[in-house]
Amino acid sequence: MKIGWIGTGVMGRSMCLHLIKAGHEAYVYNRTKEKAADLIEAGAVWCDNPAEVASKTDTIFTIVGYPKDVEETILGPNGVLANCSEGKTIVDMTTSKPQLAEKIHADAAAKGVDALDAPVSGGDLGARNASLAIMVGGEKEVFDRVLPLFEAMGKTIQLMGGPGTGQHTKMSNQILIAGTMIGVVESLLYSYRAGMDLDEVIDVIGSGAAGSWSINNLGRRIAQKDFDPGFFIKHFVKDMGIALEEARRMNLALPGLSLANQFYISAMAMGYENLGTQALYKVFENMNTQN
Structure with a gap:
């Protein structure tokens, strides 16, 4: 299959590479060409803009x-949809607004183009290992057609409902992670101050009732003082903002998410926006620095 891929960042690069290794012909675009260099080396064809990607491929x-x-890339005058012919499929895997996903679906349908919203969870590790959770919104017929491509990138793949439901599911995911990360960093900071070996602590608490993906994966990175991004803080702040916006629209109070959001905004203010979400540890560490 001829597939188009737009966005070759921390996760997108690995995801596209899995499709190339599965035998698909890939046409790629990224604002910074250097970030697509390994894909081009693996056989991907470079395109100069999203319009060119859309014109040359079947599933984008x-x-x-x-x-x-997302809006500029898909709905802009030089974007994907404007250059899609009838019968093509657009799959947006960005974590974005549910209402935008609904608009993309409607605008695409008016042109005879299919669209799915399919955000993912699992970070850079899940992307590299093709073990992502992929939550999809759209029509079942389209989902079934794209499923073999999803299976090259993830292990847990679920159609959640109609347009926008993939994004709503991702918001649920991010809400849970936001609160969990506060627990992870406070737990490990407490252990550090108590003089414990953080890896040994994680070995024990990560296998019991307190176990979670965050403690067992991001906790290990904290223990090694590795704050490189598997998922950028600046993008997590974006996600929490979308979830809070949707909650307000539903007249729903989420005080835990609001608190976590404030801590991550503090991380941005400290200059940590391009670090991984586990760098929240540094915020709490700074708050508790002894003079």
């Missing part, structure tokens, strides 16, 4: 930064 995947990037 996008995984970009922010909703405004």
Whole structure:
């Protein structure tokens, strides 16, 4: 299959590479060409813009930064949809706004183009290992057609409902992670102050009732003082903002998420926006620095 791929960042690069290794012909675009170098070396064809990607391929995947990037990339005058012919499929894997996913679906349908919203969870490790959770919104017929491509990138793949439901599921995911990360960093900071070996602590508590993906994966990175991004803080702040916006629209109070959001905004203010979400540890560490 001829697939298009727009967005070759921390996760997108690995995801596209899995499709190339599965034998698909890939046409790629990224704002910074250097970030697609390994894909081009693996056989991908470079395109100069999203329009060129769309014109040359059958199924076009996008995984970009922010909703405004999604809107420009897919719905802009030089974007994907404007250059899609009838029968093609657009799959947006960015974590974005549910209402934007619904608009993309509607605009695409009016042109005879299929669309799915399919955000993912699992970070850089899940992307590299093709073990992502992929939560999909859209029509079952389209989902079934794209499923073999999803299976090259993830292990848990679920159609959640109609357009936008993939994004709503991802918001549920991010809400849970936001609160969990506070627990992870406070737990490990407490252990550190108590003079414990953090890896040994994780060995024990990560296998009991307190076990979670965050403690067993991001906790290990904290123990090694590895704050490189598997998922950027700046993108997590974006995600929490979308979830809070949707909650307000539903007249729903989420005080735990609001608190976590404030801590991550503090991380941004400290200059940590390009570090991984586990760098929340540094915020709490700074708050508790003894003079």
